Amino acid sequence: MMHLDRAMNLATANRLMAQGVTIYYPDSCRFDSQVEVGPDTIIEPYVQLLGCTKVGEKSRIASHSVVENTQIGSNVLLRNGCILAESTVADGAKLGPYAHLRPGSHIGQNAHIGNFVETKNVRMGLGSKANHLSYLGDAVIGDGVNIGAGAITCNYDGVHKHTTTIGNNAFIGSDSTLVAPITVGDGAYVAAGSCITETVPPDALAVGRSRQTNIPDWASRKRATRTK
16 A cells, blocks of 8 residues: 555656656655646645645745645745645745644735744735734735734634634734734724724724833842842
């Protein structure tokens, strides 16, 4: 059985290479027989393309990425270690390294899903970006949105899932939590470190954090007590 699996895998790799796909070290990769890849796409070592996955032209799938039942467009870059399942990625998008697209993720044209960003049941608009350390679940995200590092959509109340809607050209500051169901309007800003529980109108700034208090000389007094 192992020899048969290897033979079928290499047969698929050879078919893809005959169609203009570059595959580095085909023996290190896994390709299911239904996989389709467009010409001039590059597949690096230790990639797995599984199920009914389709990849467009002139894309690049970096090492240790696993893609299952997913549609990937042309000129897409998957950096190292990306995990994709039952999702779609439009032309020109850039993912990873170590991005995780769970089922129902739809990443728009020229969008960026970056380092350790996880998505599930999300629609990400044209050119929108979530580049660092975020969880985006059950969200509809417009075009030109910037989502800062550590921002999350709080989609689950313990019983039901709820939707976060973010309008076009909105800006979500780093380490923000958006407690669904909630809407952030077009062009609105959410200040870094905010917990947002109410609708943010278009072009508004939402600040959901306590005011900073500085206590003068507190640190020096604290250090002094440790030396006694």
